[in-house]
Amino acid sequence: MAAASQHRYFAETIAIGSELLVGGRSDSNSLFIADTLASIGIKVRFKSIVGDDKSDIAHVLKTAGRRAGIVIMTGGLGPTVDDCTRESVASVTGFRLARHKEAFESMRARLAQWGRTPNKKQLRQALIPSTATVLPNPVGSASGFAIIWRGTHLIALPGVPSEMKAMMEQSVVPLLAEQLDRSKDARPHPITRLIFHTWGLPESDVDAKLKGLIPKRTPVALGLLASPTGVLVSLTTKEDGHLKKGTLTSLAEEVRARLGEWIYAEGQNSIEQVVGRLLREQGRTVSVAESCTGGLIGQRLTQVPGSSAYVDRVAVCYSNRAKMEMLGVSEKLLEDHGAVSQEVAAAMAKGMRERADVSVALSVTGIAGPGGGTENKPIGLVYIGLAGGGDDVVTKEFRFHGDRSVIRQRAAQAALDMLRRWLVSRGTT
């Protein structure tokens, strides 16, 4: 375990809810909490998940209280009998539950907005452990609370992500920052985490390119994380050790220099956001002709707010007839080369660009599996085309590994990256 002086800057999250244990959903709240706490120098070191069971919650809470200076619980603050976070906290800490005026009034006001009055069950939501600070809920009806127990901050928040997020930002961060300021210890350095998203290089190649990047005794950790959308590279400052001013900036510069064009985005940006920004800046428009990706590229491009400014249309042509009718691909081309071919990818992109009259058109045709593969055209074979004006049509062949979903994700990512590289090479019109 860490020394006492560090202990206060380590956090544990506890996600409460039986649906998180089996068959239901994974805990995503803790990722937001960890990112938010890192920004004020607090590192999440353990995460626990437990069902709606009073004694199990109590067990987890005791363990967390022993090893972390800050414990953030989410969930179990609702009005149903399942919700027993407040009772568990009361039983572990010995603080009695009492109806809290402020929590009650804010719940009543919130329900009144929705044209309702609190029922008997909902009244439980105003029960707060004595000595606790109430954390107002600007979005929903359940207040959160914070208490100090044996030197550890115990904080309880609702499990609804929008409520949890608002309360983290509006209440928890200011509260903890104030406590840190008051403490005799030196204020911890914010943990900085720089992220670089790459596409097109296997993890081992990214690793090789970054070899020896971090000089010895420099308190920065290099992380690599592979997924179907590429390899994520991270530089994270360590909470111990002194980082010289400018070190992180020059390490980031070095990452950019070594990985160059393979980096498609930094920070929280996705490739569809990067491509969207480039299209907007350049005043260009795009259309997409998809086959095996089935709408995934369109879905990703259009999930960016404001994308209607540059996305004109998407055609998902699953049948050969659709390829002919929607894109003008000739029957002969389909017969001669097959739907999954360089030639058809080129014709799809060209046909789409002409019909939609956009600056640039993308096309994808491939075999996502599990059926449809042959010896010559195996599962994972994908052709991507890009038509950018005149007779200028570029095509590229890919051979992806993975199941249907992974192949579709990789194909969509490859197509968006081809568009990104084309836009970067064109620059502003």
Place this chain on the structure above:
Amino acid sequence: MAAASQHRYFAETIAIGSELLVGGRSDSNSLFIADTLASIGIKVRFKSIVGDDKSDIAHVLKTAGRRAGIVIMTGGLGPTVDDCTRESVASVTGFRLARHKEAFESMRARLAQWGRTPNKKQLRQALIPSTATVLPNPVGSASGFAIIWRGTHLIALPGVPSEMKAMMEQSVVPLLAEQLDRSKDARPHPITRLIFHTWGLPESDVDAKLKGLIPKRTPVALGLLASPTGVLVSLTTKEDGHLKKGTLTSLAEEVRARLGEWIYAEGQNSIEQVVGRLLREQGRTVSVAESCTGGLIGQRLTQVPGSSAYVDRVAVCYSNRAKMEMLGVSEKLLEDHGAVSQEVAAAMAKGMRERADVSVALSVTGIAGPGGGTENKPIGLVYIGLAGGGDDVVTKEFRFHGDRSVIRQRAAQAALDMLRRWLVSRGTT
């Protein structure tokens, strides 16, 4: 804590990896593990997540070993210095690490398949605690292992989902089932979990319809879980208490009777799978004209293997011009009623059905936000159309709440449910 005789049937999962703590990804392996263990009567009661830190892993492992009879670790078995699961297990249990012949040979064989020979780092993957049973990895190069420590089964698996899943099914389930058979205690009953997916009713209405469903002292738990794709209803048998034969079946019948047409699927089925099966059975084909959903409906329909048998095409018409050119919506209609209107939804569905010559066409037009809302046509207003032959076009108006992503998800779900209801009402041709 549970009595000693129960303790052996409770499990804890430990997901190991710093990327699971901050900024990276959430642990989804534990959901699969929990479902798989439930099928042999073992309940996951705690889940822990910890970074790549030897002493933190050791701490979590000790806690888990005290409270659970079965501990399943995932991650930290790779070849890099970050991977320290085996060292942590050795330090906690006192079992020495030694190169294991079987693990080494299987790694060498796997790498040879890929045309590689093990390097120095990879040799670490053949280190296994003494007395451990090696669990072969049929997909990747890292073997897992199982040991018994102070009466608790400690099982270590790789974190790569495909490897973890294969090893759970091929090694862990048979191993635990054999141990349970050998034990003096009665074999636990499999935990059965029946799932019903509903769409179209708010959670409070589902709750009201199911009021009083479970008779007192019946060891079955009713669960409700709301998400953008509807309310999931579950019936889960409790591990304690005796369930009379036929009780669960009749409870399931009662759920079906009370929720009726609102149930769109059961078990692990998604609405796109249900719709796909109906289309196949009825020999019907479908095309979709999307606007605000941007390809999401197409993407969902086509993620089902074999969907090329019934999906003909999808047109994502983001611009008005695309609606005219791809679907034949008249300029006058767009001017008179606006793109987000009942009339345009109907024209989109009708135009798509005629052009694609399919059995049925769906259309969606709406305002997903965050921009584009007006007083008359607020964010969340969505029209869905369905053209099923002749002049038969049905349209429906929806007013969804939530952010851009949630509105798009709800709109896609509503459209697929409209298609499902239409197919159910038509039956086999």
